[in-house]
Amino acid sequence: MEFKEFIGFASQKVIATIIVILAITSVNFVMFRMAPGDPVRMMFKDPRIGAEEMQLVREKFGLDKSMPVQFLTYIKELSKGNLGTSFWQRRPVTEVILDRLPNTLKLVLTALCIATIIGTLLGAMAGWKSGSRFDSTVMTLSLSAYSVPAFAMGMVLMLLFAYVFPVFPLGGIHTPASGFTGFALMKDTLWHLVLPATSLTFWFTGEYVLLTRNSMIDVLDQDYITTARVKGIGEKQVLYKHALRNALLPVVTATGIHIAFAIGGVIEAETVFSWPGLGRLTYEAVLKRDYPLLQGIFLFFSLSIVVINLIVDLTYRFIDPRIKLGDKDN
C-alpha cells in the first residue's frame, strides 16, 4: 500500500469520525434537554431552598442563557474533559467514570478473551463441517446462548452457584472488610469475577460462533480454497493456512458493532452481580435520576465505539491485502 494513499484515506476517515462525534454530542445535548422538570430542582430536592438561591445556581451553571449559547458552552467544556457534576455523588462525572472504568475492563476483557478463542474455534469447525451433526448442534447451542438475555443467564448462575451451592460470592468485587492485600486481594477479585464473566462469556461466545461459521462457509466457497485443495497440500493445511485466516477478517471488522452490543450485556451482567463498573453505574444513575452522570456515561460509551471503529478501519487495511483503497463497499 502506498503511504501517500494511506494518509489520504486515513484523513478522510478521521474527518468522518469527527463529524460523527459532533453529531453524537448534539444528540446527547438535545436528548437531555427533553427531560421533564427543572434540572436545578432535581439537583436540590430540599424544598427549603428558595427561589433566589435557585436563581443563583441557574446563573452559575449558565442555565439562564439561550439554548445555542448553552450548547456552545457544553462543547467547550467537553473539549476540556469536563462532563459536568454528578447530582448524586457531588463530584465531577469524569472522575466518577474513570473510577469505575478499570473494573469494567477487567470483566469485559476476561469474557472477551475466552469468548474469542472458544467462539472462533467452534465457529470455524462448525463452518468447516457445515451440514454435519456437529454443525447443527453447535449452531443451535450458540443461537440459544446468544438469545438468552445476559441478565437472565446471570440470575440463573447466581441462583445455582451462589444460593443453592454457595461456591461463589453473590456479587461485588471484593469481600467487604476482608483487609486482603496483594496476592490475596487478586485471588478474591478473581473469585468474584467468575460468575459475571461466565454469564457474559456465554453471550459473546454465541455471537462469535455464528459470525465465524458464516464467514467460514463464505470463504470455503472461494476459488483459492479449491486451488489449495487441488495442489494437494492436505486438509489441515487448507483449514489453518488458507480458510481460517481469511474467515477471521470479517470477525475483526465486526468489532465496532460487537462492542456496541457488548455494552448492553455488560450493563445487564454488572447490574445482576453488583459489579462496580460502568454498567452498574448506568443502573445506579437511572435509579438516582442523575442526568449529568447518565449523559456522561452515554457519551463515553458512544465515543468508545466510534474510536474503536476508527482504529479497526485503519488497521484492517494492513491485515487484508485484498482490500483496495477507496473501495466504497468495504
Add this chain to the structure above:
Amino acid sequence: MQKRNLKMTQEFFKLLWDHRMGKMGLIILSLFLVITFVTPLVKNVDPKKSGNVEDVLVPPSTKFWLGTDDLGRDVLTQILYGARISLAVGCLAGLISITIGSLFGLFAGFYGGKIEELLMRIVEFFMMLPGLPLMIVLAAILGPSIWNTIFVVSLVNWPSTARVVRSQVLSIKKRPFVEASRCIGAGDIYLIFKLILPNVIPIIFAQAVLMITWSIYSEAVLSFLGLGDPTRVTWGTMLHFSFASGSMGEAPWWVISPIVGIVTLILGFTFFATAASDITKPGYREKRGL
C-alpha cells in the same frame, strides 16, 4: 391472486415445519399464542391485586402452582398475564421498526445516489450508537409507560432492517421487469410499492420476526432495570421486583418462572426467525431437493 397467496402461505409453513428449528419455533410460539388468548377466559382475575397476608412467599403448592410473591400474589397468574404484555409490546415495537427500516431500505435502494447516501448515513449513525444505553437514557427521560417503551425500543432496533432491505432492493431493481415497467411509464411510487415491495416481502417477513425477538428482549431488559411500566405486570418487571426485594434465595420460584418464560419466548422467536430466513433465501428449495 388470493388463492395464490394462500397456497404460498401453506407452502411456507410446510417448509418451516420440515426445518428442524422452524418446527421447534412453531410449537413454542403456538403454545404462547394459546396462552395469551385462553388466559382471560379461564382465569379472569387482576394479576396486580394483593393477596392475603398468610400467602406471602408461599412455595409452589396445589393452590398456587408456581408459588406466590412478596405481596401474596399468584406467580402463575402474573406469568400468564405477563405473556400478553410481552407479546403485545414485542409485536407492536417490532412492526414499527420493520416499517421504518423497510421504508428507509426501499427508498435508499431504489433511488441510489445522493438520497441513498443520506439515508444510509443516518442508518449507520444509529447503528453505531450503543443500543441498550440509548434505550435506557430515553426511557429514563421519557418516564415509565408502556408506550414510551414501545417508542424507545423501535427507535433503537430499526436500522439493521434498512440495511438488509436495501441490499435486496438493489438486486431486484436491476431485473428486466422493473425496467420494462419503467419504460411504459410507471411512476416511482408504483415501482417501489407495487413491483419491488412484493419481491422483498419474504426478506421483510424474516426480518420482522427478528425485530419482534429483539423487541421482546429489549422490553425485558428495560423492565428488569426498573424502567418498565410499573402499573403493568410483565416478566421483566416481575424479575425487577423479585431481584430488588432480595428474596431470591428464599423464594427461587418467583425468579425462575419469569426467566423460563422470557427465555422460552425469545428462543421460540429466534428459532422461527432463523428458519424463516433460511427458507426465504434463494436456492433453499433446490438445496433440499424440492
